[in-house]
Amino acid sequence: MKKETWRELPIGTVNTEAGNSVVNRTGTWRSGRKPEFIEKNCIHCFFCWLYCPHFAILAKDGKVTGINYDYCTGCGLCAEECPTKEKSIVMVAEEIELAAGRNK
Amino acid sequence: MKTTKILNGNRTIAEAVRQIDPDVIAAYPITPSTAIVETIASFHADGLITGEFVCPESEHSAMSVCIGAASAGGRVMTATASQGLALMWEMLYIAAGLRLPIVAAIANRTLSAPINIHGDHSDTMGARDTGWIQIYSENCQEAYDNFIQAFRIGEHPDVLTPVLVGLDGFIISHAAEVVEVEDDDAVKKFVGEFKPPFPLLDTSRKFTVGPIDFTDYYFEHKRSQIAGIENSPRVIEDVGKEFGRLFGRPYGFFEEYRMDDAELAIVVMSSAAGTGKDAVDELRAEGQKIGLLKPRIFRPFPHIQIAEALKKTAAVAVLDRSSSPGAFGAPLFTEIRSALYDYEKRPKLVNYVYGLGGRDINVEHFKEVAGKLAHIADSGKADEMLGYINLRE
Helix, strand or coil: CCCCCCCCCCHHHEECCCCHHHHCCHHHHCCCEEEEECHHHCCCCCHHHHHCCCCCEEEECCEEEEECCCCCCCCCHHHHHCCCCCCCEEEEECCEECCCCEEC | CCEEEEEEHHHHHHHHHHHHCCCEEECCCCCCCHHHHHHHHHHHHCCCCCCEEECCCCHHHHHHHHHHHHHHCCCEEEEECHHHHHHCHHHHHHHHHCCCCCEEEEEECCCCCCCCCCCCCHHHHHCCCCCCEEEEECCHHHHHHHHHHHHHHHHCCCCCCCEEEEEECCCCCCCEEEEEECCHHHHHHHHCCCCCCCCCCCCCCCCEECCCCCCCCHHHHHHHHHHHHHCHHHHHHHHHHHHHHHHCCCCCCEEEECCCCCCEEEECCCCHHHHHHHHHHHHHHCCCCEEEEEECEEECCCHHHHHHHHCCCCEEEEEECCCCCCCCCCHHHHHHHHHCCCCCCCCEEEEEECCHHHCCCCHHHHHHHHHHHHHHHHHCCCCCCEEECCCCC
């Protein structure tokens, strides 16, 4: 994607591209840990879905189905807020592929 | 109708605010700017100001309110001083970066410690790299005139940059002078209507203001911001001339006082320039070829014009009402010394820091400086580059 020069940008750090956060894959921010969804413990209360700052909790037909690692920053709020006795989301270590600059 | 009133500096700013009637005023009172906010509050209570008047819990919040209101598309102003301006610091950069032409009246006051409420330029000099245009005033009339022009300068579509107008704490803010207050309608007509390019209240367009900007775009946005203040000199000149045509008091980047054949020159901003002019008159009467240059615009710094005005002199003393501890010299001095660097023939330049914490500077002090300048011009060398005026050594 060709990036604009400073003369081409709209004035005052204005972004005229609505909804462009889709292309900002915040999953690249994760550093060393990621949430893991344990479906058998889940009561589908949607607390994780509600608290996730990056809309990275996947859901279908009223049920939590997993985590979208393209956008999950690994903040751990979902695991913290999960109310089930046996946690339905736990944070686990994640290997980082330094060479590729991407998390796995 | 133009009226002549006896007003102090704070009251002149409040009069201008009443006439301009901005959409939003957000301010937190602090000495010596308190009376600006108080008077605006009473105008608002009396229905003389129709815009929103917001009293937040701090100066940081006041500038934050200004940023929100200006992003919405409003004409916005505030007033503060000293610690209040310091508390606004991070928000000053945001106002400039978002290209919001907020206008701030600053009753220049020193910074703690030691705690002191009196006037010097430490507060606004601390904000010199925030991206704001800076205009300094010699007296109440200039404070009024500069404040009105600030809206036209900052809001120009090629500029869109916040502007602060300095008036020396107490010396201008609290001293009553005869001030010509222009007609309400004439002032309203002069400032005109603010047309923001991206007002958030315009729901017909989709855009985001101030999103995160990493290594891929921050540098380009900053360069684009610099272009705004780079475009401002032409606008400052045009607005100053138009103001002169309409109201009889033209303005430029600086004022030259008896500089025509001057061999010696004193550069000094704000209220002390008035004292300096008296000293120049007395010295001229004694036959000395001395003049005074009073910078009005500090940001953008009119380096070419000031260098051209000073290049033919033999010796120049730059008087700074702030210090920059550990630096090569105080802020005004380093600008002017750099401005003259490319000239093969240039005057000897010395720096004097004066008036910190409101310490007086009088005609005799200016005469002492003139005596040192004469010595430098005769001998061709300056013994010390940085000195202090009216300090117990």
